[in-house]
Amino acid sequence: MKAEIGDPARYREIVFCGYGEPLLRLETVKNVAQWIQSRRGRVRINTNGHANLIHGRNIIPELKGIVDSISISLDAQDEDTYNRLCGPAFPDAFNAVIRFIRDVKESVPDVQITVVNMPGVDIARCREIAEQLGAAFRVRELDIVG
Numbered sequence: 001m002k003a004e005i006g007d008p009a010r011y012r013e014i015v016f017c018g019y020g021e022p023l024l025r026l027e028t029v030k031n032v033a034q035w036i037q038s039r040r041g042r043v044r045i046n047t048n049g050h051a052n053l054i055h056g057r058n059i060i061p062e063l064k065g066i067v068d069s070i071s072i073s074l075d076a077q078d079e080d081t082y083n084r085l086c087g088p089a090f091p092d093a094f095n096a097v098i099r100f101i102r103d104v105k106e107s108v109p110d111v112q113i114t115v116v117n118m119p120g121v122d123i124a125r126c127r128e129i130a131e132q133l134g135a136a137f138r139v140r141e142l143d144i145v146g
Helices: 022-038 049-054 080-085 093-104 123-133
Strands: 014-016 043-047 069-073 110-117 134-140
Touching: 014 022, 022 049, 043 093, 069 093, 069 134, 080 093, 093 110, 093 123, 110 123, 123 134
Parallel strands: 014 043, 043 069, 069 110, 110 134
Antiparallel strands: none
């Protein structure tokens, strides 16, 4: 990854995202993020917010100082809708995502919540959740990347 990135300072930011959950490979993300930071680059992670569930511990403090921005997919306004739309592998995943959003603000300076505009998702309620948690909010359109 480092060879592909080259000089990280030439990019607005380096984003870990896509094709699964990037924090599944926590040690790799941390290693590369530290390297990016040491070369005056910026790091963003796009995540589903399940990292603490995946690793069975609170990984959030490990992101401090190496991640500038994090975008967390809230995906729904409540647990039932979340479970129906996302089919999470973990019980109580929706509430774990809410806790992750709330807690990550102590270690990552820029926190954003995203939702996909699709049937069954109450965008207004999701925006309220973001406001209550003190996070920025962005609506994504289904099947549109970027």
